[in-house]
Structures are given as structure tokens and as C-alpha cells.
Amino acid sequence: MSMGRPRLVVVGNGMAGMRAVEELMARDPDRYAITVIGAEPQPNYNRIQLSAVLAGDKALDDIVINGWDWYDAHGVRLIAGNRAVAIDREARQVALGDGTRVAYDKLLLATGSKPVAPPIAGLGLPNVRAFRDIADVEAMIAASQNTRRAVVIGGGLLGLEAAWGLKRRGMVVSLIHLMPTLMERQLDGAAAALLHRDLDARGIAFYTNSQTEEIAGAGRAEAVVLADGRRIPADLVVLAVGIRPNIDLARDASLDVNRGILVGDDMATSDPDIYAVGECIEHNGQTFGLLAPIWDQAKVCGARLAGDAGVVYVPPPVFTSLKITGIDVFSAGALAAADDADEELTLHDAGRGLYKKVILRNGKVVGSVLYGDVADGPWYVELMREQADVSAFRDQIAFGRAFAEAAIASPQAEPAPPIAVEADPAATGLQCRAA
Ligand SMILES: Cc1cc2nc3c(=O)[nH]c(=O)nc-3n(C[C@H](O)[C@H](O)[C@H](O)COP(=O)(O)OP(=O)(O)OC[C@H]3O[C@@H](n4cnc5c(N)ncnc54)[C@H](O)[C@@H]3O)c2cc1C
Structure with missing residues (x-):
């Protein structure tokens, strides 16, 4: 009691x-x-x-x-x-x-x-929703059962997952994003390009670099109007801008x-x-x-x-992954080198939809962006959390844990060439060049 x-x-x-x-x-x-x-x-x-x-x-x-x-x-x-x-x-x-x-x-x-509400007209219309709670999801599912066209505003993690969910529910989905690339806070240009390509292939229509001017409609949202005058018809509008x-x-x-x-x-x-x-x-x-x-x-x-005064909060390195079936994306820490002292080690096989980037600062991992094969993501986060010196397997690190551990196990073996691979979204096949 x-x-x-x-x-x-x-x-x-x-x-x-x-x-x-x-x-x-x-x-x-x-x-x-x-x-x-x-x-x-x-x-x-x-x-x-x-x-x-x-x-x-x-x-x-x-x-x-x-x-x-x-x-x-x-x-x-x-x-x-x-x-x-x-x-x-x-x-x-x-x-x-x-x-x-x-x-x-x-x-x-x-x-x-x-949810952040952008400063546009039409936010209060009944078929305009955020993506935050069960009530939002129930409204979106109901809309998908009765109507056809959904417009999602926002191309971050939440917006993309909303777009994919509505697509799976059979809606015709358009996604508007203010920035030129998707998930720009988590992905660099190369990974974002692969993501855009793969979601495009799944039938989501993207409007990147596009500012929303207003949600138009009398009593109900009927269209989303862009600043350049384009008008995207909508039976449901989902806001996911932050x-x-x-x-x-x-x-x-x-x-x-x-x-x-x-x-x-x-x-x-x-x-x-x-x-x-x-x-x-x-x-x-x-x-x-x-x-x-x-x-x-x-x-x-x-x-x-509980009365324990000895425990303090130390923010851990955080990582993001997208929850869209068949699309593997992982991002943690820095997205790019901050200056010339940082190193970016990159593997890019656009044909297979594979991309791996590891960013090093003073011999330690400070960031990683992975697309297609994300199995090593938790390992990179562990290395970040431990602030481990990875110099001993620097040349293998972008290839993943198995290669790095093999390099440590047999240090006399001929090292793989240092890799610094250019991010070329149009490229096919593994692109490598010696640093
Ligand atoms: C669709 C979706 C997908 C996500 N995917 C990921 C993911 O893949 N990985 C990840 O790490 N994070 C993800 N997140 C984020 C994650 O869910 C949040 O970081 C987490 O829920 C935050 O927890 P919280 O308790 O602070 O807030 P919430 O879980 O939002 O809980 C806050 C609660 O407080 C209630 N509340 C607010 N004000 C009051 C009040 N005045 N009186 C009473 N109750 C109140 C709210 O109704 C709510 O129930 C996702 C979020 C969403 C919406």
C-alpha cells in the first residue's frame, strides 16, 4: 500500500x-x-x-x-x-x-x-495529420481505406517511413522535401542518392528542393501547392517536418x-x-x-x-536506421570530414546499391554512413563509444569487422591498399582508388 x-x-x-x-x-x-x-x-x-x-x-x-x-x-x-x-x-x-x-x-x-507546424495555410484541415501517435496512425489507415492520394511533407526518417507505410497501404504517394537530398541530417549525398533511387523505384514520387506554399482546399485538404506553383492533388496530407x-x-x-x-x-x-x-x-x-x-x-x-547519487548521464553516440523493409540505411556520428585532418574511407558499389563510409579523426572513428549492407553499423558505434584507436586496421575498416579482425590476427599479411573511394552515384562496380 x-x-x-x-x-x-x-x-x-x-x-x-x-x-x-x-x-x-x-x-x-x-x-x-x-x-x-x-x-x-x-x-x-x-x-x-x-x-x-x-x-x-x-x-x-x-x-x-x-x-x-x-x-x-x-x-x-x-x-x-x-x-x-x-x-x-x-x-x-x-x-x-x-x-x-x-x-x-x-x-x-x-x-x-x-510535431513542428510549418507556417503555411491549411494545417487545420481535417485530413492533415502529423505522424506521432496512435490516433495519427488510425487516421492515416482510415484515409488509405477510403481515399487514394497521399502527400507527405518532409523527407527525414519519419516522412519516409510514413510515405512507405501509405504506399504499402495502396495509396499513390508523393513526398515533398525542402532540401535537395533525403535524410540530409543522417546521410551524405552518395547514400541519399541510393536511397532516393530505391524509393523512386518503389513508386514514391519525390519533389525535392521544394518549398510548400500552402495546403489548399475548402473544408478538406485537396492539394498541396508548392512555391513554384505546382499543385499536387491530395486526399491525405502528412506533416513530418520535425x-x-x-x-x-x-x-x-x-x-x-x-x-x-x-x-x-x-x-x-x-x-x-x-x-x-x-x-x-x-x-x-x-x-x-x-x-x-x-x-x-x-x-x-x-x-x-532510487536515491543513488553516483550515477550521471553521459550522452552516448547515437545512430539512426530506417525501418523500411528491404532498404538498409545506417548512420552514426559525423557525416563527413570536418577538415583536412579527418579521413574519409569509402566503398561505393552503386550497381549493387552498396555504400560504406567511415570517418576517422586522430585514428578514431567519429562517424559512419552505410547503405545496403549495415551489418557492421553496431560495431562502428562500439568503436565510437570506446573511442578505440583503429590505426592497426585502418586500411580494412571500411570493409568491416571480419576484415579488420583478420588483419589484427595476421599483422604480417600484405595489407589491403589504403582506400579512398570517390562517391559517384552513377558508378557501377566497386570503385576504389589508393589514397
Ligand atoms: C513514427 C515514429 C518512428 C520512430 N522511429 C524511431 C526509430 O526508428 N528509432 C528511434 O530511436 N526513435 C524513433 N522514434 C522516436 C522515438 O519514438 C522517441 O524518441 C521516443 O518515443 C521519445 O520518448 P518520450 O517519452 O520522450 O516521448 P513520447 O514517447 O512521445 O511520450 C510522451 C508522452 O507524453 C504525453 N504527454 C505530453 N504532454 C502531456 C501532458 N501535458 N499531460 C499528459 N501526458 C502528456 C504524450 O501524449 C506522450 O504519450 C520514432 C518516432 C515516431 C513517431
Whole structure:
């Protein structure tokens, strides 16, 4: 029973908040009486798998992480489908949308982020959606069953996964991207060109280098109009142009915020009784949009809430991979050499759709972009995390772990020629030249 225990209130029943609760409970399950407040009406689910649900590869039931019975079994009170609207720090209470209040001794904010809305007309039309939660996916699936033409705005990870999911659902899909290349924050030009080519072949129509002027329609979106006057007919418009940390509650409660809710290495905000984790935070000038660093934040937060003052957050190297069946993309760290002192080691076989780039700085891996064969991605991340000196197998590193380990095992063997392969998207066959 909760009598006498301090009260921990978590705002946000998403991936970060619930992971922090699980980390806490693994250490000290009975320390707090826990209440979780979630704006979404569902129990906690795996948000990254929304792409698989949209594409028809998974059902909503498959992506639940902590079902209703988990909360009961662990004595956690879940208030789902109810939004926290204010924090009264003096009274130590959270006010909810239905007018009720929940008292806390410790508060954890895990409010995630919200989709960026570009400054264009037509955003409020009913068939314009973001790609963020179950309600969005249900609306997109319904649209695919009743209508035909989808336009996705945004050619990053989310936009591409939305486009592919809708294509799989049988829609005619166009994708508009402001920049000249797709996923420009994760991919260099050569990898982006391969991705563009492969998705083009799957029937998605791309409008890169294209600015959206407005979403036109009377009562419903009927077309997306580009700045150059082109008009793309649409029965469904999906916005995926970026995310912004959800800081409203924290800002209104006078916690320190910038782009995100400011936290220290202990995940505490400017109020020592209020913690924050996930996409809503800003740590050392950095905000977050991927799970790997968020899991580490949850671990630190859970430990701190359990009373362990020795655990601090150190941001790990992060990597991205695209979840489109048959298209393997991987990216971690730097995309290109920062200056002449950095080395770019590249393999490029455009005919086979293979591309591998490893970036070295002072003999250490600082970035990697892979397309087609991504098996070595986790190894490059491991080398980055360990800041390993790779000079001993520098010449083999772009070929992958097996070649590098063979080189270490028999150092007398004739080394492979140093490789520096030009990125030529038109090329076929393996392009290598000695550096
Ligand atoms: C379609 C999709 C695909 C993705 N794919 C990947 C991937 O492949 N790899 C990867 O690493 N990451 C991926 N991500 C990102 C990943 O899902 C997020 O980084 C992660 O979910 C962030 O966790 P969070 O808890 O901070 O936010 P969320 O999971 O969004 O949880 C925040 C929760 O807080 C609730 N909330 C907000 N405000 C309030 C309030 N005032 N009161 C009550 N509740 C509130 C929200 O409704 C939400 O349920 C993907 C995201 C999406 C949308």
C-alpha cells in the first residue's frame, strides 16, 4: 500500500517516462506511490513501431509495452486520456484537464515532443495529420481505406517511413522535401542518392528542393501547392517536418527552459524535486529524437529517484536506421570530414546499391554512413563509444569487422591498399582508388 510512501507523479505515459519508472522499480520497487498521467487514452506502447503498424506489418496490440494489467500488477496508478495542464510548485500539485489535482513529492516530466507546424495555410484541415501517435496512425489507415492520394511533407526518417507505410497501404504517394537530398541530417549525398533511387523505384514520387506554399482546399485538404506553383492533388496530407520539445508545462511553472527543459547530468530540472527525461529535455545544449540516449537518461533518472547519487548521464553516440523493409540505411556520428585532418574511407558499389563510409579523426572513428549492407553499423558505434584507436586496421575498416579482425590476427599479411573511394552515384562496380 502507498500509505506513508513519498508520491512520485510522472507526466507522460510514453517511452521515456515509463522506462524511467521501470528503472526505478528494478532498483527499489516500493520506494514511491507512483501515479502516471498520460494524455493518450492507451497504455504505454512502442512509438517507433508505429511505422510497422502503418505499413501493416504489426497490429496495435503487438506494440504495447506495458499493458493495463502491468500497472495493476505493479501498483502503479495510471490516469490515461487526461492531460496535465499546470504544475503548482508551491502546493506540489499537478492540475489535470478534467479539473482534478494530483499531489506529488517528486515529479517527473516526460512529455516528449510535438510535431513542428510549418507556417503555411491549411494545417487545420481535417485530413492533415502529423505522424506521432496512435490516433495519427488510425487516421492515416482510415484515409488509405477510403481515399487514394497521399502527400507527405518532409523527407527525414519519419516522412519516409510514413510515405512507405501509405504506399504499402495502396495509396499513390508523393513526398515533398525542402532540401535537395533525403535524410540530409543522417546521410551524405552518395547514400541519399541510393536511397532516393530505391524509393523512386518503389513508386514514391519525390519533389525535392521544394518549398510548400500552402495546403489548399475548402473544408478538406485537396492539394498541396508548392512555391513554384505546382499543385499536387491530395486526399491525405502528412506533416513530418520535425519535432519540438514539449516544454509548455515546465515553462509555465517557471522551470528553466531553452529549446527543451533544462536538466543537469542527474536529470533534475532547476527544481531539485522535479526531474525530466526524453524528447522534452535539453542537456548541455542538446535535444533528443532517438531512443538510445533516452534509455540512458531513464537509467540515470531511475537511479537518482532510487536515491543513488553516483550515477550521471553521459550522452552516448547515437545512430539512426530506417525501418523500411528491404532498404538498409545506417548512420552514426559525423557525416563527413570536418577538415583536412579527418579521413574519409569509402566503398561505393552503386550497381549493387552498396555504400560504406567511415570517418576517422586522430585514428578514431567519429562517424559512419552505410547503405545496403549495415551489418557492421553496431560495431562502428562500439568503436565510437570506446573511442578505440583503429590505426592497426585502418586500411580494412571500411570493409568491416571480419576484415579488420583478420588483419589484427595476421599483422604480417600484405595489407589491403589504403582506400579512398570517390562517391559517384552513377558508378557501377566497386570503385576504389589508393589514397
Ligand atoms: C513514427 C515514429 C518512428 C520512430 N522511429 C524511431 C526509430 O526508428 N528509432 C528511434 O530511436 N526513435 C524513433 N522514434 C522516436 C522515438 O519514438 C522517441 O524518441 C521516443 O518515443 C521519445 O520518448 P518520450 O517519452 O520522450 O516521448 P513520447 O514517447 O512521445 O511520450 C510522451 C508522452 O507524453 C504525453 N504527454 C505530453 N504532454 C502531456 C501532458 N501535458 N499531460 C499528459 N501526458 C502528456 C504524450 O501524449 C506522450 O504519450 C520514432 C518516432 C515516431 C513517431
